[in-house]
Amino acid sequence: MKVIAMIPARYEASRFPGKLMKDLAGKSVILRTYEATKQTNLFDEVYVVTDSDIIFNEITSNGGKAIKSIKEHESGSDRIAEAVENLEVDIVVNVQGDEPFTQAEPLFNLLEVFKSDTAKEIAIASLMIKMEVEAEINNPNNVKVVTDTQNFAMYFSRCPIPYPREKSMAVYYKHIGIYAFRKDALLKFTKLPMYHLEATEKLENLRFIANGLKVKMVETNKLAIGIDTPEDLEKANAIFNKTGNL
Template identity: 55%
Template sequence: MKIIAMIPARYAASRFPAKLMQQLGDKSVIRHTYDGSVATGLFDEVVVVTDSDIIFDEVTSHGGKAIMSKKTHESGSDRIAEAIQDMDVDVVVNVQGDEPFVKREPLEKLVRLFDDPTVKVGSLMRRMSGINDVNSPSQVKVVVNKKMDALYFSRSPLPFRANTVIEAPYFLHIGVYAFRKQTLLDFTNWPAGVLEKEEKLEQLRYLENGVSIRMAEVTFQNVAIDTPEDLEVAKKLLG
């Protein structure tokens, strides 16, 4: 299989404009993400796909590969789909541009899901412990079947605790995805479904169209740069 990592990178983030160009140690956030993805050694190619000349120049001037989007896109999935349309590739991993601490282990688990030829989409999850996180609508929960295929994703506590004896674990969905090329292209042509609109979770579009999402459990604690406060936390972690 030819496996590539695509990093969708939008400049004008609503909560923290230009966050990908913020300095983190001796590099910008987007360069940390790009270099970390390359360093995993998992991918035949790593590409940033962006709407910004500034981000494009930041990546390419330091020896990286970037592609300019031709259209305006609402989501990273749409941005990636446009970029891979004419690429010779089997599996595409969507690496979030605002997560600079890329690690090999969780991404390797994600990639290995596609050793099963029936898997069309893969993603990651980890066990949750804090009840505040479970009740938070910003923390997306997922439940799976015995094959580790997602049954549902929700912003509500999932599953509901009707039986306090069993205590099924809560799993947090980590929004890192991998797709077979044609499955992602199909996804961008489907209209948003009722559940996707209700929960504001685009991954539900796959489930509503009968496409399973195979999950892998990891312990990785991802750090996303969504606010200036997140950047300060990242600087401390970097040391």
């Protein structure tokens, strides 16, 4: 089974323009993410897929592998699908370009879903982590997910779900935006229409739900720190300054 990692990387970002090229402990955020993904030693190949000459040159000039998108894309998964269409690969892992703290253990557990799925019934898998701090639960930048008893996603939202009518019963999970696809499922995804749910919440994972694609969620206790705002970047640099590594 050939497994590759694809890191979609847009230069523009509405909340934090140019964030992937910002300095994180002496290297750009995107280069840190690429190196962290490589260092997991879980993938046959790791690529950055980008619409930006700046990011493309940043990766290739540092010895990495990058692919330049030909078309304009609405989502990272669409961008990756274009890149893998003619590649011989079984599993494609979409690693977010703004998560330089990517670690091996949650990715290993994600890939185990497919290794144990001998009937090939699972097409997509992703990660989630329990949240308990109210401010984090209410933050719309933290995407929440609810699952069924088999840990298949029922819905994703920027709103706190479930509604805590009985607070003592409420359990919240944050969706960590790392996906693993069987190649055929990824190519199918890109041909599906964007329904109002995805357009409303700006969450591509709602395209899976709207079209009946089952998403297996894997719980982890490893929190990846994404770089969504300048404050996140400050926190990431503070962690490096304190620990000496990412």
